[in-house]
Amino acid sequence: MDTTEQTNGHIVVGITGASGAVYALRLIRWLADNGYRVDVVASETGRRVFEYETGTRLSADALTDKPEHLFLHDNSNLFSPLSSGSYQRDNRSRVVIVPCSMGTLGRMATASGSKLIERVADVALKEHGRLVIVPRETPLNALHLNNMLALMHTGAVILPAMPGFYQKPQTLSDIVNFMVSKILDALDVPNGLYERWNGEQG
Numbered sequence: 001m002d003t004t005e006q007t008n009g010h011i012v013v014g015i016t017g018a019s020g021a022v023y024a025l026r027l028i029r030w031l032a033d034n035g036y037r038v039d040v041v042a043s044e045t046g047r048r049v050f051e052y053e054t055g056t057r058l059s060a061d062a063l064t065d066k067p068e069h070l071f072l073h074d075n076s077n078l079f080s081p082l083s084s085g086s087y088q089r090d091n092r093s094r095v096v097i098v099p100c101s102m103g104t105l106g107r108m109a110t111a112s113g114s115k116l117i118e119r120v121a122d123v124a125l126k127e128h129g130r131l132v133i134v135p136r137e138t139p140l141n142a143l144h145l146n147n148m149l150a151l152m153h154t155g156a157v158i159l160p161a162m163p164g165f166y167q168k169p170q171t172l173s174d175i176v177n178f179m180v181s182k183i184l185d186a187l188d189v190p191n192g193l194y195e196r197w198n199g200e201q202g
């Protein structure tokens with residue numbers, strides 16, 4: 001069912017095999033709950049790490065109470081509508097890869113990927129859409145850093161999974177909300193997921 005016309009907008013979420021699946025889970029739930037259409041593509045390792053780390057199955061029913069807003073795509077299917085620049089649902093495509101493994105990062109940086117996630121990222125860059133990449137690895141080597149720089153120079157937003165602590169988070173949920181809020185900001189999605197810094201708050 002095409003629900004685009006009834007939604008606030010359309011976001012593609014790519015999930016790869018880096019640690020930090022909880023960010024993807026919180027983001028997808030927030031977007032679906034807030035009336036966005038969410039297209040999800042996971043790599044094979046992305047799906048396995050997601051299910052291992054979150055204990056949640058990567059299926060529309062398990063991910064959200066609004067499964068009608070969620071569309072799961074097969075990462076091997078290059079015949080997906082998401083593969084083409086002509087598939088434009090908003091004025092500008094919005095794609096986030098969260099969490100992003102160093103493997104997917106490298107393939108995106110060299111436009112050499114053969115899976116749907118890398119193709120969607122490539123399309124977003126060539127069409128001057130918004131591509132937000134949330135890499136997770138530590139420590140980083142020079143290849144990782146060079147790949148991030150290449151993608152940034154090509155128009156991507158590099159948004160490392162590096163939560164801040166100046167908001168004095170009390171729970172893991174606070175830390176996750178901080179990161180998800182940063183991702184939503186980068187996607188131009190208005191949100192109030194965490195209290196914004198407003199000078200020294202005493």
Ligand SMILES: Cc1cc2nc3c(=O)[nH]c(=O)nc-3n(C[C@H](O)[C@H](O)[C@H](O)COP(=O)(O)O)c2cc1C
Pocket residue numbers: 015016017018019020043044045046049100101102103104105136137138
């Ligand atoms: C539990 C687990 C955690 C991992 N965490 C990371 C990580 O944080 N960053 C990373 O680059 N790779 C990580 N990996 C390795 C990637 O999953 C691996 O490089 C994989 O080939 C990435 O494939 P993909 O890019 O197609 O998802 C992790 C693997 C496992 C099993």
